[in-house]
Amino acid sequence: MAFSLSKLFGSKTSNSIPGDTIEAIITDVENKPFGVSENNVLFAGLNELGGYFFFQTVIVGQLNVKSKNGAQLVFSDDNFKLQLDADMPEFESESSDIKGRYVTKIDFQIEEHDVKKLEEATLKSIQIKVKKHDLLFSKYVVIDASDEEE
Known part of the structure; x- marks a missing residue:
């Protein structure tokens, strides 16, 4: 998995508007x-x-956190739940060039036998717990424009 850091942090020439949107x-x-x-x-x-x-x-967005106690990541669907712990207890959000946008990198340990379960799961939600933050993400699904026209 490779991320373009300039794209994650935003471009200095970017015309950002207040209230960064998803x-x-x-x-x-x-x-x-x-x-x-x-x-x-x-x-x-x-x-x-x-x-x-x-x-x-x-995580890119409004999350701005500094942790010394790690984080938990929980994957859920109807018949599946998997909780992972952060690989490192200490991490910190970094501010980007776009006002109000932060980038938070967290790696989580996963056992080999859980990898296959995760790959086969139909996830409904992904939850990250760090300090007082409890973020609930829904699985991102791309809607094909050709499907909407039918």
């Missing part, structure tokens, strides 16, 4: 969103390094 974030970032909430967009993907699996997340 649509603006999705348009500004090259990667496909994994989930969306009211004020944040979740970009995520699975990665493996030396036999260890990580679920890497980047």
Whole structure:
């Protein structure tokens, strides 16, 4: 999973408007969103390094947090629930060039046997708990314009 940092942080030549919107974030970032909430967009993907699996997340939006106690990530659907803990207890949001927009990178440990379960699950929600923040993301689904015309 590779992210273009200039796209995550925003361009200095960008004409930002007050009250950054989800649509603006999705348009500004090259990667496909994994989930969306009211004020944040979740970009995520699975990665493996030396036999260890990580679920890497980047939250772009209004979340501005500094944590020394990690975070939890919870995937849910009707018949599936999986909670992951942050790989590192300490992380901090970074401000972007766009006023009111922050970028928060958090990696979560995932066991190999849970990877397949996660890949097969039809997720309804993704929840991130960090400090006093409890963010609930819905799975991002691209609506095909050709389907709307029928």
